[in-house]
Amino acid sequence: MNSSITVVKVGIADLGIVQAPNLIRTSGLGSCVGVIIYDLPNKIAALVHVMLPDSALFKGDKLNKAKYADTAIQETVRLLLDYGAKKFHFKAKIAGGSQMFTFSSGSDMMRIGPRNVEEVKKQLSKLRIPIISEDVGGSNGRTIEFDPNTGKLNIRTVNQGIKEI
Amino acid sequence: MTYPYELTPLHLDLLKEIGNIGAGNAATSLSKLLNRKINMKVPDVKIISFDEMMEVVGGPEQVIASVFVRIQGDATGSIFFVLSPEEASKFVGEMIGDESFQFGEPPFSELGLSAYTELGNILSGSYLSALSDFTQLNLQPSVPSISVDMVGAILTFGLIELSQVADHAILIDTILQDEKYHLEKVRGHFFLLPDPDSFQTFFQSLGVSSNE
Numbered sequence: 001m002n003s004s005i006t007v008v009k010v011g012i013a014d015l016g017i018v019q020a021p022n023l024i025r026t027s028g029l030g031s032c033v034g035v036i037i038y039d040l041p042n043k044i045a046a047l048v049h050v051m052l053p054d055s056a057l058f059k060g061d062k063l064n065k066a067k068y069a070d071t072a073i074q075e076t077v078r079l080l081l082d083y084g085a086k087k088f089h090f091k092a093k094i095a096g097g098s099q100m101f102t103f104s105s106g107s108d109m110m111r112i113g114p115r116n117v118e119e120v121k122k123q124l125s126k127l128r129i130p131i132i133s134e135d136v137g138g139s140n141g142r143t144i145e146f147d148p149n150t151g152k153l154n155i156r157t158v159n160q161g162i163k164e165i
Numbered sequence: 166m167t168y169p170y171e172l173t174p175l176h177l178d179l180l181k182e183i184g185n186i187g188a189g190n191a192a193t194s195l196s197k198l199l200n201r202k203i204n205m206k207v208p209d210v211k212i213i214s215f216d217e218m219m220e221v222v223g224g225p226e227q228v229i230a231s232v233f234v235r236i237q238g239d240a241t242g243s244i245f246f247v248l249s250p251e252e253a254s255k256f257v258g259e260m261i262g263d264e265s266f267q268f269g270e271p272p273f274s275e276l277g278l279s280a281y282t283e284l285g286n287i288l289s290g291s292y293l294s295a296l297s298d299f300t301q302l303n304l305q306p307s308v309p310s311i312s313v314d315m316v317g318a319i320l321t322f323g324l325i326e327l328s329q330v331a332d333h334a335i336l337i338d339t340i341l342q343d344e345k346y347h348l349e350k351v352r353g354h355f356f357l358l359p360d361p362d363s364f365q366t367f368f369q370s371l372g373v374s375s376n377e
Contacts, residue, residue, distance in 0.1 A: 028317015057182025
């Protein structure tokens with residue numbers, strides 16, 4: 001086993017790519033969704049920290065593709081292909097999309113977590129990438145770490161301990 | 166107003182003053198509630214990336230006890246009152262007369278959660294009413310909502326509106342310090358995150374054009 005394993009950290013609205021034996025993680029997912037697309041035979045994985053469902057409202061000139069579900073999935077796939085991963089191996093795991101706070105006024109903003117999950121799933125199915133497992137919804141934060149060697153996603157929460165999907 | 170915000174030193178000073186007046190009033194309320202002196206630091210106005218914002222309170226994975234209030238009315242935005250779970254436990258313990266109260270292990274006591282929500286409610290209410298008086302704007306707090314969880318999970322919720330148009334946030338951060346726990350570094354943060362459209366409203370209410 002290689003002793004110098006690095007854990008690549010992916011920030012908010014950020015995207016990262018990693019090859020075994022290295023790991024990839026993102027911390028403190030709330031309503032955001034962490035999407036991992038991986039190629040197990042080649043041991044390559046990408047993680048994107050999606051913040052919002054769609055980029056239609058963006059008015060500026062420099063779009064951060066990793067931020068929105070509708071652009072993030074495509075961008076992740078593009079980078080994986082550039083990296084040498086093979087599309088027919090692609091599988092996905094997703095986690096996040098919580099509703100951290102509940103309010104009586106059920107505005108769209110309050111439902112941002114479930115909307116992120118819906119859009120991520122829509123985009124993945126459009127590209128015919130199967131979702132192998134998921135841990136979404138609820139009202140708790142998650143820190144996730146993926147191992148491209150085993151294809152296991154480790155999920156840590158404050159109130160419900162650690163699990164692996 | 167163009168984006169990312171073009172803020173002059175005057176604008177930053179005004180935002181500081183907004184934080185000063187709001188948190189000053191909230192500190193007074195907290196002081197009355199606990200019947201002792203509460204110190205307040207000069208507010209800090211930061212234009213920071215989302216990742217940097219998480220670092221302000223110890224990184225995205227740090228656990229915090231937070232009360233979240235949406236501002237409604239003439240201007241909109243989010244207010245977070247943030248304490249570490251240990252600090253929150255101390256305040257709640259004093260409020261409910263049960264010093265053994267701890268936020269550490271779930272399930273949390275209903276009474277404790279309710280007391281903390283009420284604390285947040287009182288503080289954000291006084292923050293907002295001072296802000297409303299100062300700006301002559303009609304500002305109302307939503308019903309407060311509480312969460313004890315990771316910084317990243319909690320604070321990103323206040324960035325939803327903002328993040329649709331920007332990759333940076335303007336954070337008005339005021340630190341409250343309890344004299345009794347001074348040596349233990351009890352520090353409460355008040356975060357005010359106005360929605361992007363509301364900066365202009367705030368500046369205009371204070372007689373300053375956002376383009377100046």
